[in-house]
Amino acid sequence: MLRELLDVLISGITIGSVYAMMAIGMALIYGVTKVFNFAYGSFYTMGGYLAFVFFGFNLGYLPVLALVVPALFLAGMGTEKFIVRPLRKHDNWEMAAVMITLGLALFLDNLYQVIFGSYVKSLPSLFTGNLNIGTVVFSVQDVAIFIVAISIMFLFMIFLGRTRTGMAVEAVAQDTVGAEIVGIPKDMVFGFVFGVSAVLVGMGGILLAPKYYVSPFGGWNILVKAWVITALGGMGSIRGSLYAAFILGIVEAFVGWQFGYTWTLFAWFAVLLITLIIRPQGLLGTWG
Amino acid sequence: MLEVMDVDVCYGEFQVLHQVSVTVKTGELVVLLGPNGHGKSTLLKTICGMMSPAAGRIKFDGEAIDRLPANKIVEMGLTYIAEDRHLFPYMSVLKNLKLGGFNKNAHAKEEKNLAWVLNLFPRLNERLNQYASTLSGGEARMLALARGLMSNARFMAIDEPSLGLSPNLRMDVFNIIKEINDRGITLLLVEQCVPEVVEIADRFYLMEEGLITFEGDSKSIMKNTDIKEAFLGM
Helix, strand or coil: CCCHHHHHHHHHHHHHHHHHHHHHHHHHHHHHHHCCCCCCHHHHHHHHHHHHHHHCCCCHHHHHHHHHHHHHHHHHHHHHHHHHHHHCCCCCCHHHHHHHHHHHHHHHHHHHHHHHHCCCCCCCCCCCCCECCCEEEEEEEHHHHHHHHHHHHHHHHHHHCCCCCHHHHHHHHHHHHHHHHHCCCCHHHHHHHHHHHHHHHHHHHHHHHHHCCCCCCCCHHHHHHHHHHHHCCCCCCHHHHHHHHHHHHHHHHHHHHHHHHHHHHHHHHHHHHHHHCCCCCCCCCCCC | EEEEEEEEEEEEEEEEEEEEEEECCCCCCCEEEECCCCCHHHHHHHHHHCCCCCCEEEEEEEECCCCHHHHHHHHCCCEEEEECCCCCCEEHHHHHHHHHCCCHHHHCHHHHHHHHHHCHHHHHCCCCCEEHCCCCHHHHHHHHHHHHHHHCCCCEEEECCCCCCCCCHHHHHHHHHHHHHCCCCCEEEEEECCCHHHHHHHHHEEECCCCCEEEEEEEHHHHHHHHHHHHHHC
16 A cells, blocks of 8 residues: 555656646746747647657657757747737737637647647657666656656756846746846747747657657647646746646546546646635745 | 937827927936826837837937837937836845846946945845835835946936935935936936926926927026926926
8 A cells, every 4th residue: 555655656746747847838938928828738749749750760869859859949939929929019919819829729739630640649768667766666767757857947947047048037027017128138038938838848748758648639638737737836936836736746646546547637626726715826826 | 319309109099199309418317397197108118119109210329219129229228217117026136236237238347337326325235135026115216226227328218216205215316316417327307296306407398298398498497487386396
């Protein structure tokens, strides 16, 4: 029993780390650009399919990532520049941005289906085998997923905290007009943030593909989950999303173990609802 | 130094500024007076690149700036200080100041500018590690001004620097503004109903319903009893 519990906890923390990485991207977009990006899940899928294509050339994991990461960044930046930015001039652009990113999501997902078909694709395993520490058995793949996700997050947090660009991103998030006043090129920051968040969620698509496969409409589940995580963490709060992702990752693992994974979202919404009743602003309702 | 020529500005269908022309020469301290909601702030926002004019030209040092994004204008040495401050609430006072020197020309002189600004505003020196959101109204206004000074500006457009301050603090702020001007920074202030400005201003403009209705120096404004009473509170 205790062994099983520990396994479930480990699995929850592993998946939580990937959710955290993806939710940070979501919190970043919302916190900085105030856009509710409905196409977020489609970038998750895009990561998986891009990797699938490059693996087709018999490349290893590192070269594939070296190609996929910049491609995702450009796709995200392009979305901001060509699709969202032109809307900003108009009143009520937030609603228009929701509609247009929803349209983009439908377009991309159907495009994936046309190109790759509706059957799921799989990516090669990152690692195989198990790691025994005492009586606890870790899958090497889970450990690798955890390490990669956590490293990406930490690198990104250090980048935000220590660099000039990071400072500019934080300034735009806290007061966009203030950022313009001090001479921060806000459009560049918006484009950058969209690019980075596409990388964060797309990497999630690659890390989870060996477990959950890549399918044309697989991004919707992730979009909903990223929303629940950011809402639980406090809209726009990066640190809040981090906690929320681990909490919900562990909830998912326990619910999956006890009742089956179909109940995951049900349990998530229950946790979200109860938290929001007590703390309407989420766990940490401001930029953290 | 700054030439605003026949500028029209609209919010959607609604025209706010009509053929506004304002000139500020190097070293001057010019005050733009006028009632609330008649377009003074809109003019400042248009000058600093946060709004674009529907017609007309704006030149800074002879170069057209009316189609440039705000960050390019800051780089050229023109800084705007908003009436509603727009500080970064969850950053320390120090980080706010450092961000004030974000543009590439100011970045190299950060330490020198910081020393100068903290000398000018000793109160901020005591609060360097506090979040900007914890400052009092007066301190926040000082920080907005100080953050603007960090930008290495040669020209500053300041929107109602004395708004909401007690008469004592107001005097402090005007002394500091005078000091900034004496250091060679050209200033365009928006104010209303503040008699103190007469002592420091070189020239005045009056804006009513989006039109410039008066232009003149301190002497000529002192002769005009209507303006004196209505817009300077004297």
